[in-house]
Amino acid sequence: MWGFTAMRLIATIAVGLAAGMVAGRPWAGIAIALALQVAWLLTRLYRLDHWLRHRGRMDPPVLHGVWDDIVTQVARLHRRKRHHKQRLATVLRELRESTDALPDGVVALTAQGEIAWFNRAAAQLLRLQGRRDIGIRIDNLIRQPRFVRYLQAGGGTAPLVLQVSEAPEAWLSLHVLPYGEGQRMLLIRDVTRETRLETMRKDFVANASHELRSPLTVISGYLETLATDPATDPAHAPPLAEMRRQAERMAAIIGDLLVLSRLEAKDGQTPGEPVDVAAMLTLLRKEVLARPRHPAQVELAIETQDRLMGDELELHSAFANLVDNAAKYTPEAGRIALRWWSDREGAHFSVADTGPGIPAASIPRLTERFYRVDPGRSRATGGSGLGLSIVKHVLQRHGARLEVVSAEGRGSTFSCHFPPERVLAAAGRPSAMIDTHGNH
Ligand code: ADP
Numbered sequence: 001m002w003g004f005t006a007m008r009l010i011a012t013i014a015v016g017l018a019a020g021m022v023a024g025r026p027w028a029g030i031a032i033a034l035a036l037q038v039a040w041l042l043t044r045l046y047r048l049d050h051w052l053r054h055r056g057r058m059d060p061p062v063l064h065g066v067w068d069d070i071v072t073q074v075a076r077l078h079r080r081k082r083h084h085k086q087r088l089a090t091v092l093r094e095l096r097e098s099t100d101a102l103p104d105g106v107v108a109l110t111a112q113g114e115i116a117w118f119n120r121a122a123a124q125l126l127r128l129q130g131r132r133d134i135g136i137r138i139d140n141l142i143r144q145p146r147f148v149r150y151l152q153a154g155g156g157t158a159p160l161v162l163q164v165s166e167a168p169e170a171w172l173s174l175h176v177l178p179y180g181e182g183q184r185m186l187l188i189r190d191v192t193r194e195t196r197l198e199t200m201r202k203d204f205v206a207n208a209s210h211e212l213r214s215p216l217t218v219i220s221g222y223l224e225t226l227a228t229d230p231a232t233d234p235a236h237a238p239p240l241a242e243m244r245r246q247a248e249r250m251a252a253i254i255g256d257l258l259v260l261s262r263l264e265a266k267d268g269q270t271p272g273e274p275v276d277v278a279a280m281l282t283l284l285r286k287e288v289l290a291r292p293r294h295p296a297q298v299e300l301a302i303e304t305q306d307r308l309m310g311d312e313l314e315l316h317s318a319f320a321n322l323v324d325n326a327a328k329y330t331p332e333a334g335r336i337a338l339r340w341w342s343d344r345e346g347a348h349f350s351v352a353d354t355g356p357g358i359p360a361a362s363i364p365r366l367t368e369r370f371y372r373v374d375p376g377r378s379r380a381t382g383g384s385g386l387g388l389s390i391v392k393h394v395l396q397r398h399g400a401r402l403e404v405v406s407a408e409g410r411g412s413t414f415s416c417h418f419p420p421e422r423v424l425a426a427a428g429r430p431s432a433m434i435d436t437h438g439n440h
Contacts, residue, residue, distance in 0.1 A: 001065055001066045001069055002066060004065060005065055005066050008065075009037060012033045012034075012036070012037050013030055013033055013034070015033060016029040016030045016031075016032055016033020016034070016036075017029050017030050017033070019032075019033075020032075044063050044067045047061045047063060048061070048063065048067065048070065048071065051071070052074065055074075055075075055078060060072075060074075060075050096119075099119040099120075100119050100120040100121075102119060102121055103121060104121055104187055104188060104189050105118070105119060105121040105122030105123075105124070105125045105126065105186075105187070105188030105189070106118065106119045106121070106122055106185065106186070106187060106188075107119075107122045107126070107138065107185070107186040107188065108183065108184075108185055108186075109138055109176075109183060109184040109185070109186055110182075110183060111181070111182030111183060111184075112137070113137050113138050113139060113151060113184075114135050114136065114137050114138070115128070115133055115134055115135065115136055115137075115138060115141075116134065116183070117134070118133075121188070122186075122188055125172060125188050125190060126141060126142070126188065128141075138151065138186065139151055142162070142164075142174070144162055144164075146160065146162060147160060147162055147174060150174070150176065151176060154176070154178060154184075155175065155176025155177055155178065155184060156176070158175075159173045159174060159175035159187070159189075160173070160174045160175070161173050161174075161191060161195065162174060163195075169192060169196065170190070170192050171190075171191050171192045171194075171195040171196075172188055172189065172190060172191065173188070173189040173190075173191045174186060174187070174188055175187040175188075175189075202261060202264055202265065205257055205260075205261055206257075206258065206261035206262075206265075209254045209257040209258045209261065210258065212250075212254050213251075213254055213258075216247060216250055216251055216254065217251075219247055220244070220247045220248070220251065223240060223243050223244045223247055224244065226240055227240045227241065227244060245382075248382070249382050249384070252382065252384050253384040253385075253386065256384045256386035256387065256390060257386065259317060259390055260369075260386060260389060260390055260393065263314070263390065263393040263394065263397065264393065266397065268397075269396075269397055269398065269399055270310060270311045270314065270397045270398065271309070272308075272309045272310035272311045272312075272398070272422075273309070273310075273311075273312070274307040274308070274309060274424045275307055275308045275309070275310050275311075275312045275315055276307055277306075277307065277308050277315070277319075277340050277347075277349065278302045278304075278305055278340060280312075280315070280316055280319060281300055281302065281319065281338050281340055281349070282300065282302075284319060284320060284323045284338070285298055285300045285323075285338060287320075288323060288327045288336070291327065293332060294327055294332070295326075295327060295330040295331070295332060295333075295334040295335055295336050295353070295354075296332060296333055296334070296335065297334075297335035297336070297337075298327075298335075298336050298337075298338075299335065299336070299337040299338065300337075300338045300339075301337065301338070301339040301340070301341075302340050303339065303340060303341035303342075304340060304341050304342040304347070304426065305426035306342045306347055306423050306424060306425050306426050307423075307424040307426070308347055308398075308418060308422055308423065308424065309421075309422045309423070309424055310398045310418075310422065311394075311397070311398075314394045314397060314398075315394065315398070317390055317394060318390060318391045318394035318395065318416070319349060319416075321387035321388065321390055321391050322349075322351045322387075322391060322414045322416075323336075323338065323351055324387065325351075325383075325387060325388075325414070326351045326352075326353035326355065326412075326414070327353075328381045328382075328383065329353065329355040329356060329381065329412075330353040330354055330355040330411075331355070334353065334354040334355060334411075335353070335354050336351060336352065336353045336354070337351070337352045337353075338350070338351055339351075339352070342423055342425075344420070345417070345419075345420065346400075346417060346418045346419045346420045346422065346423055347418045347420075347422065347423045348415055348416065348417050348418065349415065349416045349418075350413055350414065350415035350416070351413070351414050351415075352411065352412070352413040353411050353412055353413075354410070354411040355411050355412060356374075356408070356409065357406045357407050357408040357409055357410055357411055357412055358373050358404070358406040358408070358412055359373065359408055360406075363404050363406060366388045366404060367388045367389055367391070367392040367402070368389065369385065369386055369389045370385040370386065371385060371388075372385050388402075391414075391416075395416055398418060398422060399418070399419050399421075399422060400416050400417055400418040400419065400422070401416075401417050402414065402415070402416055403415040403416075403417060
């Protein structure tokens with residue numbers, strides 16, 4: 001086509017030149033021919049421009065030569081764009097319909113925390129009112145300080161459960177997830193029913209334990225009187241002793257249930273006060289040695305005098321449970337070793353024993369309530385099955401984690417790892433500088 005166009009231009013110039021020569025003014029002939037050519041080109045350009053402006057309503061013009069080529073290409077591009085637009089609109093509609101079908105609320109947030117988009121469930125849960133609420137900041141809508149802090153921290157792995165109204169009681173689980181470039185997705189779920197049931201369960205356990213305590217105290221009292229009364233038939237001594245043992249076990253279970261209820265009722269982490277862990281462990285060791293039956297070797301390694309920011313009673317109950325387990329499950333010929341040390345990663349307490357060990361499959365389940373690896377053995381030792389649940393809760397309240405390493409037949413090591421911000425370095429020795437013991 002371009003060859004043809006060039007030929008036509010040359011032909012026009014040649015005709016102009018020939019006509020000019022006949023008239024005796026060849027240059028004027030060429031100039032007139034070129035002017036006509038330009039005029040022709042301009043009319044094509046005008047028609048092309050007119051069509052491009054109104055192409056939605058007009059058929060493509062017939063312009064001949066390369067112009068037709070250009071018109072065809074523009075028409076094809078236009079068709080393709082329209083097709084893509086339609087497809088995009090269909091995909092968007094389907095996406096909107098599918099997210100509207102979700103039972104959970106979804107809100108897309110800009111990097112500034114403004115609402116960019118939300119689905120129907122989110123509109124219902126947050127009482128959003130259509131397009132009007134697009135662009136408003138989410139922390140203007142949910143103003144609770146806990147949510148604002150959670151949002152500022154960039155959300156997290158765990159959702160935040162908030163009470164959003166008291167009457168009628170309503171609880172929402174809010175989960176902020178980052179995506180794209182600074183944008184965030186807020187997932188919202190109505191957890192009113194679950195939260196209410198959970199509260200009822202906690203209240204029930206706390207009340208039942210509390211109610212059971214008084215009658216049990218009376219029974220224990222009478223059992224003790226009977227056991228020590230010289231008038232009691234000696235034949236009744238063994239069953240009485242067993243009844244006292246079982247009553248003690250029941251009291252221990254009720255006591256542990258109450259401790260757990262109290263721990264559960266407390267929200268978030270404990271700020272706490274400086275706790276002298278070294279002194280606490282020294283005392284715990286003495287208590288083990290004072291038992292009528294205990295492992296022959298009870299070692300204690302205090303490698304730091306750093307103190308721990310925490311709740312002394314809670315920490316005592318966690319450490320005592322771990323030490324008690326080690327002492328309980330380790331035979332008299334065995335050995336238990338307590339260790340307290342600190343390094344760059346924080347402060348650590350561990351109890352190692354040469355007891356029966358725990359099968360790998362049971363380790364993740366140890367902190368479940370009433371979970372026992374070997375129910376027979378645990379009952380025989382008077383265990384409540386709640387000790388490690390208490391340990392887990394106490395550690396959670398201190399931002400710490402429990403690590404269990406065990407080999408069946410060889411023994412177990414339970415370690416509590418506390419973060420550096422919980423460590424109060426002993427005078428003159430900031431804990432972060434001490435790293436002579438490595439990380440065991
Ligand atoms: P319990 O009061 O029964 O000891 P815990 O919650 O303290 O309950 O422990 C749960 C279970 O974990 C125990 O029943 C026992 O089977 C197992 N366990 C805990 N500590 C040890 C240990 N040091 N050695 C072996 N088994 C252990």
